[in-house]
Amino acid sequence: MPAADPVTEHHDSAFGRFIECTWSPPALAPWVETFWYSEGWLANLRERVLPNGALELVLNLGAPIRMVEGVGAHDLPGGALSGMLARAAVLEHPRVHRVVAVRLRPAGAYAVLARPLSEVSDQFVRLDDLLGPVAPELLERCHEARSPEACLRIVARWVTERVARAPGFDPAIAFVARGIEQSGGEAAIAALGERAGLSKSRLATLFRGQVGTTPKRYARIIRFRRALDLLDAGARSLADVALAAGYYDQPHMNAEFRELSGMSPRALLTTRYPSGVTMADPSGACDPSGACDPSGAAGGSSTAALSGAVALSGAVALSGAADPF
Incomplete structure (x- = not known):
């Protein structure tokens, strides 16, 4: 059953220390599988992105992400769209990440992108190349959001507007x-x-x-x-x-x-996180001593506040506000 409100979890385990917020609004179910937000650090920096029958539009609000295996743009500073993948790709994340994304069903991607999906099949396309001036505007609005839930609602409103004026699926x-x-x-x-x-x-x-x-x-x-x-x-x-x-x-x-x-x-x-994320190279995990922990020196001063925000043990579910988007 799609979640009526965003649900936020705080994770602190061997997998990393991060906030994860997900939302599947029923009103957008024909077009969207889920919206998700993640902020913090993961023990492994390389992710294997698997074929899943959906298209993922990721807005990167932190340090640049790189594609190290796959087709398309390799430097993804502002985010990217992964087209319908038929083979796995590998992304390399920064030590500390902050991203918001929407996993689009094909009908949703066809409406939001307003172009044949064959043009983006099996590849990663940079957001600025895909959306033009819309990309930095949307990124700025997400940067200014005061919470993960608010960030998801911004992206949901944008998707709703695009779907409303797009031609439907045959x-x-x-x-x-x-x-x-x-x-x-x-x-x-x-x-x-x-x-x-x-x-x-x-x-x-x-x-x-x-x-x-x-x-x-x-x-x-x-x-x-x-x-x-x-x-x-x-x-x-x-x-x-x-x-x-x-x-x-x-x-x-x-x-x-x-x-x-x-x-x-x-x-x-053996490479799967509980959330379903697949790590690509277990040998690339952060040093158990905490060298990649954003609370340590390697994380830099910009991550100190982030460390405090996500340093909670276990997983605590929180509900977002009840307003539609």
Whole structure:
């Protein structure tokens, strides 16, 4: 059930010390999976970004982020959009980060970007190249926000405005995409296309423009995400996950994981944070002595206040204000 109000958690553990605020407003559910905000430091600076069937628009309010593996811009000072990924990419975060983002469903990305999603497939695009003068204006408004919840509401209002004046998804493409999603990637694509009244070639062209990939590849991504969700939830065995996610067998699932994530299922699990973030290089974690802790000298004076803000043990859920956005 989508959260009516933002929920903020404070984390202090071996994974790092950071604030995480998430929000999935029901009014935007057809277009948005979730809005999220993160501020603090992580024990590992490199993140493996996995295919997940969504497009992520990230506004970077802190030090620059770099892409070290993947296609597109490598220096991402003001943030970026990750298009529909079919292979993992690797980002390198600064020691202390502050970002706000929206994970867009294909329908939402098509509305917000107002361009064919095929133009941004499998790549990272800098926000200033993508949005022009809108990017620095939105970044400035987020910088001035007085809380993580307020920051999320600023981005939500912006998304709402873009969606309101954008052309909608082609109903036939929406039908096919929904069929793939609801079946966990198992639906017969040819049958969905026929029911939608589209020829094979017409379906492929429209789907790539409005979803950002082909129907077959989208089904593979959705199936991969379903299997990863089952693994994160503590499924009993890889064989059980393979069958539940719709793979022929475990070797088939293993091959798909290696192609989409670059890792086997078992190896991937060892790199996952509880929040679902995947670290790319465990050897790149901060020194256990606290060298990367923003409360230490390495963090610099600008991080002292941040350290105090996030230095809470455990996770404490807080509700945001009740106003719509």
